[in-house]
Amino acid sequence: MFDKKSVPLSALTSSRQAVIKPRLHKFPPLRKRRMAPGSPEDVLQAVDSATVQAQLDKGFQEGLNSGFAQGLEEGKEEGYQEGLRLGFDEGVRKGRSEGKTQARQQFLEAAHPLDSIIASMESFMATYEQRRREELLQLVEKVTRQVIRCELALHPTQILALVEEALSALPQQPEHVKVLLNSEEHRRISEAEPEKVAQWGLTADPDLPPGECRVVTDTTEMDVGCQHRLDQCMDALKTTLLPETHNE
Known part of the structure; x- marks a missing residue:
């Protein structure tokens, strides 16, 4: 072994450089290498692609069928609800119309006897009113006659006012006038106004x-x-009170 203290640093460095050799880095290829046509890898890849495409087509068809079925079901439900609402509204309208027609027909049938009663009552009231007016006219005529008789009995000379009115309506005063009166009235007028007897020839x-x-x-x-x-x-009163009878 070397003594670290006895080996110089330059010698140690030279020794390491001599032992360690540099190693080159290999980069992966950017594209996959093409397989030779007809190779097993190519066959496997084609099979996988066909399987994937078939699965995709199958999934698309299944999704399409499922969506179509779901849409059809929802459309049926919405159509059913809409048809139910429209049918209900149309049924209510038609029911009301038919109900009104039937109710009116039933009312007319039920009111038919009442119509006869009303017609009889109106005829009775018209007859009663006609008779009442005729009796009123008779009463007026009777009372008027009584008043005239009483007035002439108290004041017989009032009939001379009628004579003066008739003579004044003539366009020319006649030379000879003759007035015919009831015998009793002539007697009393002669006593009250004898000059008129000679003037008018009563x-x-x-x-x-x-x-x-x-x-x-x-x-x-x-x-x-x-x-x-x-x-x-x-006649004037009858024209007012009994116009139909007067026209006849």
Whole structure:
């Protein structure tokens, strides 16, 4: 053995350089080397590639089928729900329409007897109203006659106002005038206003009822009695209260 203290450093370095030889580093190839066609490695690689491609195709087809089946199922479910909703809405609408039609038909059938009752009631009320108005007209005519009789009995000279009105309506005053009156009224007017008897030629006519008066001139003959005026008033009332009867 060498003594470290006795061997110089330069000698030791020269000895190591003589023993250790340098070793070169080998880098891996950048590309795989090509196999010779027809070699076992090439066959194995082709088999592996075909297997992988087949598995990929199989997986793609399975995924496609699964997705199609899932989409079809979901589409069926959505279509079913949508069809169920639309069918329900259409059923409700159609049911309401048919229900209204049936209800209206049933109501009309049930109300048919009521329609007959209403028609009978309306006919009865129309007849009642017609009779009520006719009775009212009769009452008005009866009361008016009584009032006229009482008024003429108390004031017989009021009939002379009718004579003056008739004469004033003539376009030309006649030279000769003759007034026909009821006998009793002629007597009382002669006592109340004898000058009118001579002026108008008041003459008693036993055929005339009380309140009646006729004015006879050279060219015309006028009925100025109370009955004639009462008939005119009653015709006006009938036109208002009984238009249908008046038209007939």
